[in-house]
Amino acid sequence: MAASSALACPMTEPVRLAKRVVALAGCSRREAEQFIEGGWVQVDGVVVEEPQFMVDTQTVAIDPAARLAPLEAITLVLNKPAGIDDGPGPDGAGALVTPATRSADDASGVRPLKRHMSRLAAPLPLPAKASGLLFFTQDWRVARKLTEDASRIEQEFVVEVEGELIDNGLALLNHGLRFNNYAMPPIKVSWQSEQRLRFAFKGLQPSQIEPMCNAVGLQVVAMKRLRVGRISLSRLPPGQWRYLAPHERI
Secondary structure, three states: OOOOEEEOOOOOOOEEHHHHHHHHHOOOHHHHHHHHHOOOEEEOOEEOOOOOOEEOOOOEEEOOOOOOOOOOOOEEEEEEOOOOEOOOOOOEHHHHOOHHHEOOOOOOOOOOOHHHHOOOEOOOOOOOOOEEEEEEEOOHHHHHHOOOOHHHOOEEEEEEEEEOOOOOHHHHHHOOOEEOOEEOOOOEEEEEEOOEEEEEEOOOOHHHHHHHHHHOOEEEEEEEEEEEOOEEOOOOOOOOEEEOOOOOOO
């Protein structure tokens, strides 16, 4: 839309915001709902995203940049702090996904909407004691990739350990350990410092890192996921999130 539109008029009784937008923009009801759900409509200067919101004498305005476009499901990347569950609920890491915790350096170009904060799933979990990269998504395609195709996506962790590594322990971590009569797949494990190991693997659950370390005489003090596929944690601060940009691929 080329210019801002606004309408303020006395009404005999409150009406749904969508109906007011129909009158204001001369559009269909569905188009009015798309304008509202897309965050393009303000009521007395405040963005309202619910078409059923009731208005009477308030001023309703449509953003001059408003455009009709399908609402896309979004994916968020969170730097999960250690010590909290990875779930989307109020007691899990999802409680950190609020407008206030969005990274100021988010360069995705995605317009934030209220609906982005709901119906989020965490398809590639982390142990509660672990920190680092965690996805929350509304997109079924992303959820499927991070579950059904997870065995083909490389994950990278840095793991702080203590204890005495057994003879040939590093080689065993790379290939040779067995759990529940199943051989662990070959992975890449190397020392980053005297107390820090780098793990890079496919076909392994993050929860298996600790028992693997225990099997070679090491205790895990902390672990952090740095990367999943082509998406890295980079400089995202702990407890903050950003949008996965439309051009990014896992």
